[in-house]
Every structure is written in C-alpha cells, then in structure tokens.
Amino acid sequence: MKFQIFLTKHTNQITLATGVLIVLGMLSKYLLNFTPGYTVTLAVASVIAAVPIAVRAFSALRNKVFSIELLVTIAVIGAFVIGEFNESAIVTFLFLFGSYLESKTLQKTRTAIKGLTDMSPTTATLVTDSGTEEVDVDDVDEGDVVLVKTGSQVPVDGEVVEGSGYLNEASITGEARQINKQLHDNVYSGTMVENGYLKIKATQVGDDTTFAKIIELVEEAQDTKSKAEKFIDRFAQYYTPAVLVLAALVFVFSRDFRLAITVLVLGCPGALVIGAPVSNVAGIGNGAKRGILxxxxxxxxxxxxxxxxxxxKTGTLTEGNTAVTTMNTYTDHVADQLGLAAAIEGVSDHPLGQAIITYAEKQTTHTAPTLDDTETVKGQGICAKVNGQSIVIGNQKMMTAHDIGLTPKQAHDLNALQSAGQSTVIMAVDGQVQLIFGIADTIxxxxxxxxxxxxxxxxxxxxxxxxxxxxxxxxxxxxxxxxxxxxxxxxxxxxxxxxxxxxxxxxxxxxxxxxxxxxxxxxxxxxxxxxxxxxxxxxxxxxxxxxxxxxALVHAHGLAKKTVLNTRENIFIAIATVVFLLIGLIFGYIYMASGMFVHEASILVVIFNAMRLINFQTKFDKRQPAMKSQPATA
CATH class of the missing domain: 3.40.50.1000 (HAD superfamily/HAD-like)
Incomplete structure (x- = not known):
C-alpha cells in the first residue's frame, strides 16, 4: 500500500525520467552510434515506466476489474519477450504522459468545486457574554450569535438580530450583486459582507448550511453517472477480456507474437472510457459557475x-413581490376589518397574505385582535374565530365552500379586478363580505x-x-x-x-x-x-x-442539450479511432508505438472537446448583458 501511494505521488517524476531516458537512448544510437547504450537505456526506461502501470493493473485485478493498465502491462511484457525495448519504452511513456495530461485537463473541468471549497468560511467571531471570541467555524452551534464585519464572510446560515449591511451572494446565486440585509432577514454561509456589520443568530451550521449543501451537491453531481457512462462502464468490463482473447487468437492463428502484442496496445479503450465522464463533469462545472446546480x-x-x-405562476413567472393595489370596502369599520384581515393572514406565509399585512401596516395602527381559533385550507384560504365572530378570508372557491354569496355590486367589483389581471382575496365576517383586495404581481x-x-x-x-x-x-x-x-x-x-x-x-x-x-x-x-x-x-x-x-433556465436547458451532444461526439471519436487503428493494423501502416501515439492523442482530443463546454454559451446568453460570476463560483 505504501509503495502504491509512493508511486502515485511521484508518477509525474517517473514520467519525466522515462522521457529523459528515451531521449538519451536515441542520442546514444543516432549520435554516438552506441547501440548497447540505446538498448540498455530504453530497457531501463521501460521498467521504470511499467512499474506504476503494473501496480495499478494488479490493484484493479484484486477488485476483479480488467483495466486498461492490464492491457498495457501485458503488452510491455510481450515487447520485452521479443526484445522490442524501444516499443515498450515509448508505449509506457505515452501512456503515463497521456494520464498526466488527462489529469491536468480534468482539473480545469472541476474548478467549480475548487472555487466553492475555497470560499468555505473556516473561522467565526462568536459573540459571548464577555465580548467576542474567534473560533473555528465547526465550534459554532445552532442558536449562537456571530458577528460579521465589512470584508468578512458569513460563517453560518442564520437570521440577522442586529445591524445591517450589503452582502455579495455570488457564492449562493452566482450573481455578483449586493443585497441589503436588515433585522430579521435570512443570510447564508459563504456570502460576503461588502459594507456594514451584522450580528447573526445561527439556524444552520457546518454541513447543514446551504453553502455546504451546494458544495456537496456539485460533488455528488459530478460523480453521478449518465446512461452513456453506465453503458460504457459495463462495456469496458467485457471489452478488456475480449481484447485479451482476441490477441490470443491472433497469435494462435498467425504465430506472430508481435502482431498479437500490437493488438493489445491498440485495443486500449481509453478515449471511450473517458469521453462521457469528462463531458458531464465539464457541463456540470459550467452550470455551477453560473449558479445552476x-x-x-x-x-x-x-x-x-x-x-x-x-x-x-407566483414567484416563478412573476416577481412574487405582490402588493395590494385596490381594496373595495363594504363596511363602515374599514380600519377594524383591515386589522382583522392582517391578523388572520399573519398565520400564513402566502405571498398574497403578506401583501395584505404590508398594506395594513401602512394604513392602520390598530392593535391586532386576538385570534381564538384558525384553520388553514390549502389552496383556498383561512377560517378564524375572533370574539365570537366567524371570519373567512381567501379566494372565490373558499367563499363557495362556505356558502358565502356576493351581491351584484361585489361580484362586479371582483370581476373588474380579475379582468385587470389582479389576484383577489375576499374577507367575509359572519357570512357577509366586508373587503375585497386586488393584489398585483408583476411578470x-x-x-x-x-x-x-x-x-x-x-x-x-x-x-x-x-x-x-x-x-x-x-x-x-x-x-x-x-x-x-x-x-x-x-x-x-x-x-x-x-x-x-x-x-x-x-x-x-x-x-x-x-x-x-x-x-x-x-x-x-x-x-x-x-x-x-x-x-x-x-x-x-x-x-x-x-x-x-x-x-439561467435557458442556459441550463441549452447546456444539457450541448452536453449530451458533446458526449455523443466523444463516443464517435473514440469508436472512429479504434476503427482507424484496426484498419491500419490490417493494412500495415500502424505499428505498436504509432498506434499508442494515436490512442493517447484520441484521449486528449475527447478531453479538449469536452473542455469546450466549460465556456459554453447559448445564442440567448450572447444577446444578454455579460453574466456576472465570481472566481469563487468558477
């Protein structure tokens, strides 16, 4: 295990050493005309490069997985048997170098996670009885109060209990705009206080915060396989043994050991295996950069x-910031009835109810009555009892359900509001309609x-x-x-x-x-x-x-379609490469080293093709003002 960890840690150095030895071997043969030096140098290079590949192959076999590394390992052993050290050295070097480039390019597709992780707050200023104390963010509990000043990150999800300020919520929304936060407003971990100061009572901490869940969600998403990936995984499990059998058959019928080894090398399905995952990772990373999870x-x-x-409709197609634009009254006690309506709507968080509460606060200062009993009817409204009176407030369906009729005047007023595209709320006391609210919500x-x-x-x-x-x-x-x-x-x-x-x-x-x-x-x-x-x-x-x-919805849909298309392109490239190599093998213009070069090149082609998704934009995006995004969400 320690040896495998050592090899993994130093694979890049092994790749470099192999490349240097190959160059020295070539110089020895073609400049110094010293063939023994060429042979020994390339043999050493082959052994050095083959060790990490063989260890990976053995590790996969222990888990009953026939990996690409197994094909390469057998191919290198075969090349040694026939004395083709130049072939084994070049094949192993190209394989390791391809893995290096693959890992480097894949890192770029995972920048969304890295950026989000880098934004994770690590400390918090905890408010205590004796003042403040700097603590690790993991030591903050629900109910604790933390202080966040200008230029600092919010370390928890919570509610503002003191102060005010402007927050940059790019880490949550992907949109770098400042949001004013005041008393009782909710704030999220990972956001930045651009101006002001806040004392925040923690409601969610650690892994339960919205920001932590976003990071977890993106990580899980990039590990969740598509149908194409699942198919390719199943395919690879059978493909590797099939290539081994094919190479054995080639040797049995042709007695050409070199040809059989070449079949093993060219049979590595690298581009096919990497093509679909890298497309999905790049697509998900593009979305995360724009606040699309x-x-x-x-x-x-x-x-x-x-x-x-x-x-x-409400809050989706429309802004969701509803406001009372009209109030038709059918009572002499308007202020009392308006206060009553606001008190009853206080038990609901429906946008229409909140609009009535806001309107009442501006129109009257009456003390809210005490509610004896309330019952919320989902999708219709609220029933309540106040001082022996029975109050029903809600939509037309609610009135019908309680056998509350409207006078011709009330029906006309209601129809006029609805015809103007306004939402309506009706309040009746003891079966008599007292108020009809017209509430507008902008698209x-x-x-x-x-x-x-x-x-x-x-x-x-x-x-x-x-x-x-x-x-x-x-x-x-x-x-x-x-x-x-x-x-x-x-x-x-x-x-x-x-x-x-x-x-x-x-x-x-x-x-x-x-x-x-x-x-x-x-x-x-x-x-x-x-x-x-x-x-x-x-x-x-x-x-x-x-x-x-x-x-963002347009971008998400366009991104999904483009990612699926990109995956299909990568699968086509991989299959076309295999066909090209097989035809080349039949007609004799592809050999072991050249075949391995084409194989590694095909892996890089599918990776670079997938990387185009990182900066993907729809036609609609290009017509919009530049989408604001921060490195933190990139």
Missing part, C-alpha cells in the same frame, strides 16, 4: 429530452424573451398551472404567449396535471419555487427550483437555479 449526468440526459415546460421582465429562446432550443409546449383565478392566469398567459393555462388548482391538482402530461408521452420539466410546488417538482421528469437555495429546493429538485433567473 444540475444533479448529475442522468439529469442532463433527461433534461436534454424535455419537450414540455410546466410553470407555477419577470426577462420571462417573455426567455420563453421564446426555449422554444427556439426545442421546447414544444409551455403550460402554466396556478392556484390563482382563471382571468388573472389567462392575462399572464396571454402576455407570455403560453400554450396552455390551468387555474384555481390545489397543489394535488397540479400533480395530477403533471402526471397526465407524462402519461401522454411528454417529457416534462416543472419549474416552481421549490416549496409549495415540491410535490409537482418531485413528480415531473425534471424538477427545477427557482429560488435561492432553500432546503426543500435543493432536496426535491433535479436542477436548482440559484439566481431565480429565466436566462
């Missing part, structure tokens, strides 16, 4: 085949162009599923040129639509906020979360768009 090669395969995109400015770009990339169908009313949903769908819209849906009804689309033969991607829509995200062929790294988004979805950006 793709969970592995299999996700890439499926995403590339998606033909139907299904969207949630994301980049959505329309992004959807057109997705159609140009091969998406055939766009569908919106929303719990909002039909008129509002249709207004948004018309603005965005969506193919279908279904409104007034409960979460379970959205899931049924997704299942129906899949049953009809469509490959479906569902794009939502990763929390309310997690059942639909989980049931789609590809689940895509638009959100800044919530736990549910990361755990449930296949793709996480940390920027909540539609241009």
């Amino acid at each position: 793709i969970k592995g090669g299999e996700v890439i395969d499926t995403f590339a085949k998606v033909d139907t995109l299904v969207f949630d 994301r400015p980049e959505v329309k162009d992004s959807l057109a770009a997705l159609k140009a990339q091969g998406i055939k169908r766009t569908v919106m599923l929303t719990g909002d009313n039909q008129l509002t949903a249709e207004s948004v769908a018309k603005e965005l040129n969506l193919d279908e819209v279904h409104a007034n849906l409960l979460p379970e009804e959205k899931v049924e639509y997704v299942k129906k689309l899949k049953a009809d033969g469509n490959t479906v991607a569902f794009i939502g906020d990763g929390i309310n829509d997690s059942p639909s995200i989980a049931n789609a062929d590809i689940g895509i979360a638009m959100g800044s790294g919530t736990d549910v988004a990361i755990d449930t979805s296949d793709v996480v768009l940390m920027q909540s950006s539609f241009p």
